[in-house]
Amino acid sequence: MILIIGYGSFGRKVVNYAKTLDRVRVVDKNPTVFESVEKLDFEYIVGDACKKETLLKAGVKEADTVIILTNDPTANKKIVELIKELNPTAYLIARGIPKYPDLYSGTQVNKVIYPVDCAAREIVSEIEKSKLRKRLMDLEKVIMDIKSKHGITIDADNLKEGVNNENSISFLILMHNNPDPDSIASAMALKRILERWRVRADIGYGGRIEFDENKAMINLLGIKLIPIEDIDINKYSGIAVVDTSSSKLLPVNLDREIDILIDHHENGDLTAKYMDIRPEIGATATIMLEYLNELGIIPKQDLATALYYAICSDTNYFRRKTSKKDFEAAGYLQDLMDPKILEMIENPEMDTETMEILARSVLNRKVVRSSIALSYVGTVKNRGALAKAADFLLKMEGITTTFVFGISGSKIHISARTKDLRIDVGEIMRRAFGGGGHQKAAAASIDLGIFESVSDKDSLRRLVEEAIQTKILEAMGISEEEEKVKSS
Template sequence: MILAIGYGAFGRKVVNCAKKLDKLTIIDINEDVFESLSNGTFNHIVGDAGQLEVLQRAKITEADTILIMTNNNELNRKIAELIQSINDRAYVIVRGIVKYPELYEGLNVDKVIYPLESAAKDVVHEIQKSKLRRKLLDLRKIVEDAKTKYNNLCSDENNLDDCCFDAHFLIMLHNNPDPDAMASAMALKTILDRWGASSKIAYAGKIGYDENKAMVNLLGIKLKNILEVDMNKYCGIAIVDSSSYNSLYSEIDRSRDIDILLDHHKDGDIAANYSDIQTEAGATATILTTYLIQLGIEPDRHLATALYYAIVSDTNNFKRNASKMDFEIASYLQGLMDTKVLEMIENPEMETETMDVLAKAISNRKIIKGNIALSYVGNIKNRDALPRAADFLLKMEGIYTTYIFGISDDNIHISARTKDLRVDLGALMNEAFMGGGHQASAAACIPLGIFESVSDKVSLRQLVEEAIQNKILSTMGIYEDESSNNTSE
């Protein structure tokens, strides 16, 4: 039962919102405020709630939620004191008064509400909605312009040969796309479909990680390899989860206008006719889900599962760069996703080569200064096995930072992980190898260069291992005399 004390302007608004939640009883000293109530709306009692007898008539001991909402600060304090002695199991919500911040000091109240402050937050929320509405209007104009271009070309008999469009839009992903890129593309495609614009999703590189492959297969994500795509057959180009040309297919025509750009990474170099880069978001999927909500589009189970997994993946289970918005959006998606499919995505079968790389990483590891593990795993076909190995070695007792490196496609690939807050791997890998990443995870790719001429595998291993190790350690400020106690295990 809910017991509400005070039926003035504020109390009336709260009661109108809460009356469907549970059985409700109202107390107010002024009989006139109840004149407009129809019989049976809810139970109401006329009386001074500062009197024990009035509270008992309201059956206060049966209330699990008690709201104290009068505009009399002294009365509110007195009622709270009485409640504490009569019903200490109820959840007590009280009306606060800004100029009396210590009004309820020493009392066991669960929540203090400031009406003006709450109203201000509501206004800010509405402002945010208005900004998002403006963005979506701008986005829709871009979409309508592309559709108009398509229709004009296809209606011109002299341009029939130019009308063999594959779709209105090409949605491009960064190289070797991750769950955030794929889920965001699915969401954008859903929006474009709602607006009558066709689209296809393209990527460069390959779909790595067993989890990513499982995501594509289980959710039926339709992707085209960029090598199979003619960008001239699309009226509009959209890019999701990347704002830098460095992470896109190297042969992309940079003179071509980018129509739509959606991302959460900073320091990009791509300009677009419509751009929304929200660096406070932990994932681009979070941004796209707010679009869906604002447009009244409820994602189906596959899309909701993809978006949820994308947010969890990009924020490392909400432990990296997660914002309040990420938590709220993930909570919304939880009620829509397919938990069984999500479990299958998160726990796929492991490829044989990945297991081989893990074995090599373990057997070839070198321990530096007791808490840094470096391991060279030789030639590999699947470079996505490197970060998995780096994560795995980080679980070793006493290990705080890992570097795993191997050779693939005439390049040395390095993957690093750390749980040492004093180490910024993104900055370190950038300084050492022009790589990049986050504080706790980073990667780099450097040409094999002069080592290509070395034919003997043992010599190649020794040279690469020594060169990479020395560069990493010197960048970390660890020099030969300090690393002389290296151990191979």
């Protein structure tokens, strides 16, 4: 039971909220304050709370929480003392009175509340929200401007609501090359938002959809992505870019202004009519969810699953640059997404080629210093399999660093992994092949060059294997003698 003392204008508000939480009992010495209570959905006692008998009548001994809200300092202090005497275990909240900052010192009040501070905090949170509202107003304006440029008046547009509107404008949403889950989910969300303003949108991509997880995400969620080669940019009235703000990562050289740019990466060179770039956020999907929420759009299961997976994968399951907003977004999406589909995306079925490459990487491994495995797997169609094989070899007993390489097209691709903190595979890939990555995971590719003319498979294998191994070991500072690697 919640016992509230004081039914003035402030007390009234508190009672209104409190009665949704628990049974509420109210005490006030002025009987007229209760006259306006229409429906008696709480009990009240008329009496002076500075008197023991009033408090006992109000059942103070059964109260879990007591809230003292009068603005009389002497009364408040007296009531606090009486309550602590009658019910020492009740949680006691008392209204602070700014003129008497020491009013409750020496008493056992659990929490002092200053109504003015609460109001100020509420206003600050409104200011916070207004930032987002302003952003969406700016975004809408960019779209409306394009519409009016195309002679679509807002009224005429409204009349056509719900119709597949041939006359409305269309947007092209671009993602960075080799799109990842965050860029795909963000593009889906923006497409959904544009629909709200009756704008059609296509999602275009460049590069490759590299990982099985990403392929599974696109297939299982039925996402339509159009290869950039099949797109005529000029046919779109607007261009949007999500999850990148760097021109180098775009699939095309744009010779027109970008209309919408939403991203969470630092130091991009792109600009747009509408820009929202927030490097402190872990995933663009989190920003997109904020937009959806603000517009009152509840994402359907497929979009929710995509956004959830995007946040997980961009933050490496909340282990890398994760803001409070990312956690909140994931928490919200958890109830809307489809856990079965997510499970299938996270553990896609392995194709036969990948399986074969894993097997080859185990069979062909050469082990140096009993912890470094190097493995040549021959020709591969899907480069992503090399990374999988490098991860896979790392699971072998005693192995802490792996290099898996193979030929794809006219290039040799190398994937490296380590769990040894003293080894920086990113640095090794840079030194040996001008590749890149970080301490734990890295990759490189080099031209086959003269090897391309070797037609005999066996000779090619020997040549490539030896050349790459030598380069790696050199970059690791492992001596000639040790290079007599032993097969194990």
